[in-house]
Amino acid sequence: MEHGQVPPFVPGGDLTVGVEEELMLVDGAGAMLGLEAVPLVDGLREAGSPAGVVTGEVYADQVELNTPVCRSAEDVRASLRQLRTAVVAGGARPMAVGVHPTAPFGGAVLVSSPRYDRILDEYAGLLRTPTAALQVHVGFPDERTLMRGYRGLRHHLPLLRALAAGSPYWHGIDSGQATARAAIIRSYPRTTLPPLLRSWDDYVARTEAMTAAAEAPDHTYVWWEMRPRPLLGTLEVRVMDAVPSLAAAAGLAALVQGIARRAVESPDPLDLSDDVLAVNDQRVVRHGLETRVVDVDQGLRPLREVASRVLAESRAVLAPDGLAAPLDAVEALLGAEPEPDRQRRLVDTGGVPTLLDDLVARTVDLAG
Template structure:
């Protein structure tokens, strides 16, 4: 199989088998926006910069370009803990800075205009551009966390547990209230944009690996997609990596927050295998939960796994405690401390609105760039 456009999907197209991906190891893909000295997107001028800093060092991580020319993606190596991922990302962010790059972490650049952005050239991107057309209105940036699973059974158990809690992860990472210079009214405008893309939905309820294979192959045929990587659920199995890839979160400025969210994904996955949920949220209910998380962030109520409506902050407190309980015996729960502070304090969308109220949009851009550039924060 290839990643390029296929005019016709062959009859034998399929999903590869799950390869062993480790015992709850983690890896992070962090999308960052490259900005000029006025904190605006660099556009085509970023191309040579991305090319100069691109590297592949399996022991230290990988720096690559993205579909948007003025974005860079930082990829950690396979890590045992969230703290290991934090150290790898700190080095990768530092590498970008050494090459002269200024980066901004947010789900959407707050002032990017409406219109087709500068797109990198590749057969894969050409297919995406053709399919998305005018939906590609502005760059979006995500924090994507992979968790390694040893086999198909544990992968599906972890999938079920993480799926039920994706709106919570959405709310905790929400940090893109502004788009095109305006307040979108959302906690994450990125979520609204992503929902307009084909096959980019909340992941469906699956009860077995065979369910995943059948569902994915049906989508591939319908979309005439050449391989399974063109199915962009907000969490998806990555069979050839042996991981689940959580894609629901906005890119966040603070490395401490990145580590906290990574640890939470790792903890939820481990607990889901050790103590599986008794119930699964219906697809329609999960979609409503996700909309409320996207609109209101932590300041809403959603249906919990026991089918009761509860405040998101209450659910978050319990889920963080559950993750801590499974990570603490291995002494890898410390990054979760940052989430306790998040739940007790001001949300990122409200912080951004406060900054804009006090100093306007230039102040917000400067604040996001400064926090993204803080390699200890």
């Protein structure tokens, strides 16, 4: 295979689901551990089991929990519970949040590897603030089916971002955003919303042109916020903040699985343009669920209305196979105080230390 060429597609399952969950490691006061985390992370790498794998990340004080390929989001939840348990048992204090609320600008401590060194050289001074994501993979049996899933999920990436949005604070101040993580990620090269594509050939051509222009080694250096992973046979949804609640993480994985399944069975007749999708997303970055977006029928309507419909559609396609129960957590998200509002309320009433304690407490609440 030539340098930068997209590899052949490897079948990845029949709408299976898996999760990569990034967690920050903090001290007793909720501050990032920095270099003190290095031996801890080295030990946690051994915490994997049949439930999944714990790996390090570009940030020295962060781990990534990787579930196996799962049939259902219930299985995802069970895996993440065991992996979070192993992290805590290994002596770590994890925090699930899209941006560490108080980490100082320029305070990120980075690790070295051949891949990370190349990224750091290209990013220069951009990797200055620790961020963490909830990344969901959906497996597909072939390229055509994957592209159907791509079209349907692409339309609803702003909704998924809104449901997970929970990083209003950065550098100890209120950013004014529902998710400051999105603003940080957008500063990175080749990190954009996924473009409108009609076929697998379109994906290959677009990706190979980008890697050639960037002189990047391979397709994994294109960081769209949803991207095909040919060697895994999956679509990787990268748009969501890390969330403290296990139930919410599983529910969001189920929603991704449901949207993908419906897109395969009943493709949307229309596509949102790149420009309109970007406007939808920017409104969500600022306001979370409390905004209006252009829906797939080109109508402008409240995002909460869109969310209710998409949730119902996902239940309808997942319920026949007994896969819909985790969606109850998404319904709970829609009925609860929005996460950015909760965090602001905690800071207003108890100060930033109260927020940091709350984020850790919910992350280690393995019944949550």
